[in-house]
Amino acid sequence: MGSIRDRVAIVGMACTNFGEHWDKGTDDLLIESSTGAVASAGITLDDVEAYWLGTMGSGVSGLTLSRVLRLENKPVTRLENMCATGSEALRNASYAVASGAYDVAMAIGVEKLKDSGFSGLVSAPLPSDGTLPEVTAPAKFSLLAPAYAAKYGVDEAELKDVLTRIAWKNHYNGARNTRAQFRKEVSKETINAAAKIAGMLGVFDCSGVSDGSAAAIVVRAEDAHRYTDKPLYVKGLSFVAGPARGNIDPAYDFTTFPEVVAAATDAYRQAGVTDPRAELAMAEVHDCFTPTELVLMEDLGFAERGTAWKEVLAGSFDLDGELPVNPDGGLKAFGHPIGASGLRMMFECWLQLRGEAPEERRIASVDAGRTLGLTHNLGGQPGECVSFVSVVGTELS
């Protein structure tokens, strides 16, 4: 199987503040991230030869970007892959550059969620036979919690403490991030006491619904130093769409995302990572809901099966833990503008691995010599999802 390792590099990035941007439209967000990204790379929009625009529902076709930036007949591909949309933009831009078709490409993601008038995610349903259950996203992901508790003999009250600690940790990190939607620490008592909205989940167990955009400039690895002294090399990119087996096959037990395991295995192979817990400096994972982050710790190989709940309680994934997870606050505190999230995760790798993260949330693992970061998305629900995993690093191997 092939590999993207060290073929391309990210040489410029930008990310808007995430939040309820009542005063900004999709166009404003796109202008801010795209101009920020080219400035970061020391180039202009004219230097970008092709664009990949990820958005789940804030526009269709490449015109969504070209109209805003008044691009003169440039190739702009608009793509969507649920919550992995932003990462898909980066993946496709990377392949285009690696192929030699373009020298400089931009991956850009955007989502404008707060114009709908509803607090959660809203999308127009496809015409259907009306047989799909009308269950909300938090309810779908809440299915993980009782299944995990039952399988590993964790008392449900104890598991609630685990979930609360994940939310607490991500809020703690987000409080140290000026771009985050939620920039205050939240006490465990407050998190625990929130009214339940689905299963064991309260409002603090859910990611923020926000507007935002992020962008990256991708060039061939050998060209990277023309743009920056500190490029971020792409070590592995993997994306999978699962067979949607879990809601049909009784073998699935709702304590894992097989799609994530598959994507991680492939990305680690490309990157040459054999012990992610020991080798990665940090990970940005798709903590759409707190049980998701718990299960991901095992699916991504950061903890043995059945032990992630103990590792969470022990603080292994805290900002000062052995492997910091979501040091920027994650979807939980940074917010989750769907199309932008994957690139937002990459932006934190960009800051942390290159030593540019603000002092108050800088992770120690980089200074200790670790050079690799991971980003991860999943879209869908337990049982049927798409998943993306990337590994990036500051050193060529």
Add this chain to the structure above:
Amino acid sequence: MTQGLTGYGAYLPHHRLKRSEIAAALGEGGGKGTRAVASFDEDATSMGVEAARIALRGAPTPARVLFATANPPYLDKTNANVIHAALGLDASVLAIDVVGSTRSGIGAVVLATETTTPTLAVVADVRTGLPGGADERDGGDAAAAFVFGGDGPVLADVLAQASATQEFLDRWRLPGAPASRVWEERFGEHAYGPLADAAFAAALKQADLTPADVDVLIVAGTHGRAVKSFAGGAGVAKVADDLTTAIGNTGTAHAGVVLADMLDRAEPGQTIALVVLADGATAIVLRTTDAIATRRSSPSVAQQVEHGDDSLRYTTFLTWRGLLTREPPRRPDPTGPAAPPSLRTEHYKYGFVGSTCTECGTIHLPPVRVCVNCKAIDHMTAAPMADVQGRIVTYTVDRLAYSLSPPVVAAVVDFDGGGRFSCELADVDPATVRIGDRVEMTFRRIVTAGGIHNYFWKARKVEEV
């Protein structure tokens, strides 16, 4: 020439409203006992499906379906087709509605006895009334179903049937009106008396019987006073409990429900007379056979009466019936099903038929063409799953999802013998759900959106002994 009874069953919804709840809320009215209440996701059609499923267990497959209700979910469009589809009947089976009046219930049964092909008569009703009124208090919701003719043992022979028809104004409703209107009560008693006497006498004469030969008399009708008056003077020693204290008067369905209850209890060789007072009178005389002892409906009417859940709040009842408009969740309005995909998946959507891979045996819900396990393409056979039970693998209580009766309880169900399905739980107290709970499938009206009723299946808990 009439056909014998070859199958029967009744369906009572899970919920009961204590009549005292009405008085507690309104400060007046109410009364003793309970009334059966169709859940927010039920209507006459969905309850009719449930009754027909019970009636058809062990009965001949019908060649005709008659559906009678005074509360049809659709006009213009045939509601019986939903029942036809849910039962998985062949396209050659005629399905028609006999709707509008409560009299249509007994009419459908009479017609079913007189056809020459096996015929299923389904009778159902959701009785409405304005808050505080007698119809709200005394009404009830239920369905019953009867199969006449076809191969298989006859459970009861139809000895005679006779009717008396006259045009008069007792109870009526203009299309779209939320409740019925009735003329002065004493007038109805005057009008019904002679009609009931005439029909009953004619039926007995046909059967060469006297009132004293009748083992049990069932009298039903929406005019309570006339019903009581006729029952008291008919000369039959034993009059059946009309169940109104426990479930209310279920209108179009009522004679059927009480008949099913009597059949549940009848000994072989018993003579049962049924007299229905509704815009005239109709009498039917049946005699049970030896086969009745071996083919009771399950669950029985008595079991369903006993298992009613009377924790329903009056305000919830009003909400379900559209008489109390509650603040909806801040979510987009639900959308109705689209016609073409619903047609393509008719066997699944209405009949809950999945597919089984003939290469590896994997069961798929919904049915698919490509096996999720062995990837074989188009090696599938039909997997009827509506009557298969399963167990809850995991579940959640969704307090955000749109529902007329939040919260939504959703569960992943693994069926006995294979197959997994995620769906809503019906008639459930969220606090009682546990992993491992046993469930069965039930046909429901999931939602009405965009003027379209969305019928599909939910799971409901099965009491385990």
